[in-house]
Amino acid sequence: MKSKRSYATVMVTGGAGFIGSHVVKRLVKRYPSMRVINVDLLTYAGNLANLASIEDAPNYRFVHADITDTAAMRSLMEEEGVDAVVHLAAESHVDRSILDPDCFARTNVMGTLSLLNAALATWNKRPEGFEGKMFYQISTDEVFGALGAGDAPFCESTPYNPHSPYSASKASADHFVRAYHDTYGLPVVISNCSNNYGPNQFPEKLIPLVINNVRHGRTIPVYGQGLNVRDWLYVGDHAAAIDLILHTAEPGSTYCIGGDNEWRNIDIVKELVRIADQKLGRKAGASEGLITYVADRKGHDLRYAIDATRIRTELGWRPEVDFTTGLALTVEWYLANDKWLDDITSGEYVRYYERMYSGR
Ligand code: NAD
Ligand code: DAU
Secondary structure (H helix, E strand, O other): OOOOOOOOEEEEEOOOOHHHHHHHHHHHHHOOOOEEEEEEOOOOOOOHHHHHHHOOOOOEEEEEOOOOOHHHHHHHHHHHOOOEEEEOOOOOOHHHHHHOHHHHHHHHHHHHHHHHHHHHHHHHOOOOOOOOOEEEEEEEHHHHOOOOOOOOOEOOOOOOOOOOHHHHHHHHHHHHHHHHHHHHOOOEEEEEEOEEEOOOOOOOOHHHHHHHHHHHOOOEEEEOOOOOEEEEEEHHHHHHHHHHHHHHOOOOOEEEEOOOOEEEHHHHHHHHHHHHHHHOOOOOOOOHHHEEEEOOOOOOOOEOOEOOHHHHHHHOOOOOOOHHHHHHHHHHHHHHOHHHHHHHOOOHHHHHHHHHHOOO
């Protein structure tokens, strides 16, 4: 196993979002002597309610700011003496990227470039230079493109081949991160993870969308024939992998993270409907009729799968939450947190949902 590095101050971007909030909570609780600065613009996807359990912790600070504002990022990094950046802030939903690609270029590409420039300028000025510093880019398996049914899973040496505006923006950002390592020697690490699920995910994404629609007796839209395959990982297991990579990975390295847990969409939808009906005390099959096949997503990638051998063997990571347990926990969480769901699905989400699903 690799030896552990420590950091005095870590800046997490996008820490009010789904994965970011799990990462922030984990770091704040596990490392009381490490200061955690959460930078988030609080777009529709950011929600401070996700961080209620740590908001008063002495080692935590929230900063409401835009990552594309390089001057603000630089002065924050200087003021706080930030020595590691864990960069999660992004526009993250593929369907939205098809409706509005420009916004993805701005946040995901220019936002990442802005943070790289801020880190470079800040760390270059320090007497110790890049020693003990790390810029950690949280990326996705979608940058690798799509697999056929019998193809070997993605791994660290798979070439990038993105198809959606979302994955193209993430791939572009990753290329900038690598370029800053190769050109300026900035210490960077990148991880590419598969589909996460669990509490606090915005219900535009498949799993919380299905649970929310069962709750409301609303149509459950399945794109195409529901035969696309995704690899699902519990969000807490991704947060644990991020923690481990941040503290042990070598600068310049990349890791693929996945659950070894491939499901066809239609199978996962049926399983979620079954669990939700059961937990709501409805009779078996009560909500199955809500499942509706709708027009396919444009450019819909057929299959994602990850070979996580490197992180397992080099860093000793493995997922701890099996899918049966994780799905049950997840359905229970959304049903118990109906106010959380109702608060975030009012306003902007109503307009998005109508634009996305009316006439499909
Ligand atoms: P999310 O959409 O839930 O959260 C994104 C967060 O970024 C929000 O809190 C939002 O307010 C913030 N943000 C957006 N624009 C910003 C800006 N300009 N300045 C500051 N903050 C801004 O996203 P998520 O699903 O938690 O994904 C987090 C990261 O992980 C993303 O980079 C995504 O590409 C990557 N990722 C996600 C998954 C997944 O399954 N969700 C899998 C692999 C990788
Ligand atoms: O693979 C990692 C990626 O996983 C992350 O980088 C993205 O940020 C994250 O959003 C997720 O992307 P997907 O497009 O795979 O996730 P989504 O939940 O949107 O869709 C999962 C699958 O379900 C996909 O094949 C499309 C399908 N789907 C989705 C929705 C929202 C439906 O059939 N109906 C729907 O209403």
